[in-house]
Amino acid sequence: MLWRMLAGPEIATILGAVLVPVLTAVLGAVGILLRDRSKTGRRKLQMEDAGRRVALANEWWQARQSVPSSPETLQADASRVLTWLDTAAEAFGGQQAASTDLRPESLGRRLVLAYPFRRWTARLVRVGFYVDLGLMLIMLLTSMQVMVTGDAGPGRTMQDRVVWGLISAFLLGLVALGLRLWAVTIEEVAARRAAAVTA
The missing domain is CATH 1.10.287 (Helix Hairpins)
Structure with missing residues (x-):
């Protein structure tokens, strides 16, 4: 059953499901570097x-x-x-x-914001970032489940369900990048203000 799914347009769907989180991580890492x-x-x-x-x-x-x-x-x-x-x-x-x-944290920790923040607003945005990543993972896993089982639910085709799941995951990935940037910016502005006050 799986070998039949890998023929034709389904391979593009599977590649899309794999590439969305990878592309999100790569873009975040490039931004950090x-x-x-x-x-x-x-x-x-x-x-x-x-x-x-x-x-x-x-x-x-x-x-x-x-x-x-x-x-x-x-x-x-x-x-x-x-x-x-x-x-x-x-x-x-x-x-x-x-x-x-x-910050001496590793690139992976910085990518997923797994280091302490000083500002409560940055912490709140980080929570939104994690919720967004969780939703993105749910969308990707749902799309993969639909591809593997072939069950799209009543009134939907398998391709529609998978494509919309991948589009949603991609958009959630973009939102995650924005939230990550926002949290880091809040923290850096606060650090600059604190440095200016002490100087």
């Missing part, structure tokens, strides 16, 4: 900028000392250089804090 890469790039640029500031302050101070001037002028210039160095150190310290604040 791109976000991590962009954060790393920004951090690297800011660190290079802080290094350039320190080098400029050092070269400027050496050039300034080589020119004869009064002790008061040298004192004012020294305070200016210290201000530049403090600015560079703050940028460096902020990046150190940001790099230690990155």
Whole structure:
């Protein structure tokens, strides 16, 4: 019975049932990797900028000392250089804090939001994310059951039931991606606000 189902358009239906959750997971993983890469790039640029500031302050101070001037002028210039160095150190310290604040969780845990959230709104959205994933799984399993048993219920054809189940699962997958993004965004905005308050 199963070999007859795998011939023709049913193979596309089975592939669709398998590809929907896989595609959802892959899109989420790609989003996580791109976000991590962009954060790393920004951090690297800011660190290079802080290094350039320190080098400029050092070269400027050496050039300034080589020119004869009064002790008061040298004192004012020294305070200016210290201000530049403090600015560079703050940028460096902020990046150190940001790099230690990155979550060390595995990609899988981050993909399914299986790490602690600080904000209750992010936790609530995560519950919606899990409910949505559960509904998507139910739709996929129902479609697979209809394909295996061939029983679509009264007044429905097997293909209609399977196709609508897969379309529903795909749409629920898109909603899950949106909910995941929303929960992560809520948490990141809260973390940025907390960092701004402590700074």
